[in-house]
Ligand SMILES: *[C@@H]1O[C@H](CO)[C@@H](O)[C@H](O)[C@H]1NC(C)=O
Ligand SMILES: *[C@@H]1O[C@H](CO)[C@@H](O)[C@H](O)[C@H]1NC(C)=O
């Protein structure tokens with residue numbers, strides 16, 4: 435097994451042993467930050483969280499791509515718990531983005547992709563020839579995907595992602611959320 439397989443095995447192990455049956459558990463987005471690392475390659479037209487009322491909160495992102503078509507991309511994901519409690523949760527792994535959008539690859543990545551796919555135009559195989567949009571992804575949709583089984587201990591988290599093409603980090607998207 436290579437390092438990535440071991441990391442993913444660790445995530446799956448963690449998910450199985452830390453699952454708890456708390457029906458009222460909720461993921462709540464608390465902040466989002468998008469940073470272009472190469473404005474000649476891509477830039478964010480918008481990137482925000484908005485709460486319409488107490489039950490409807492959503493996240494929207496639009497990325498303009500200036501060097502199209504994009505035939506390959508790589509994503510590096512990190513999930514970090516924001517405290518040094520008894521159960522540190524730190525994961526960091528990298529995968530082929532074109533495999534993710536073609537719905538092949540490891541189940542963990544496909545699960546994460548399913549959390550936003552219906553609200554996005556990242557919904558077809560590579561190449562990409564258009565701007566990338568995640569349009570009003572609601573918290574309640576993300577929560578539905580977890581159903582009753584929530585794979586995380588309670589706390590504040592940062593979900594960090596680095597988006598690479600040709601070995602260069604082009605963009606960073608960081609989503610903060612709390613899990614209660
Ligand atoms: C919250 O806002 C959404 C979208 O505008 C609306 O559909 C929903 O009925 C509202 N919920 C409450 C409790 O006001
Ligand atoms: C993963 O770890 C590397 C090396 O420590 C770091 O540079 C990168 O930012 C981390 N990725 C995420 C998404 O946190």
Ligand SMILES: *[C@@H]1O[C@H](CO)[C@@H](O)[C@H](O)[C@H]1NC(C)=O
Nearest residue numbers: 552553554555556557558569
């Ligand atoms: C992908 O998303 C776009 C924008 O929402 C939509 O117009 C298109 O039909 C979708 N394509 C597929 C294959 O689902």
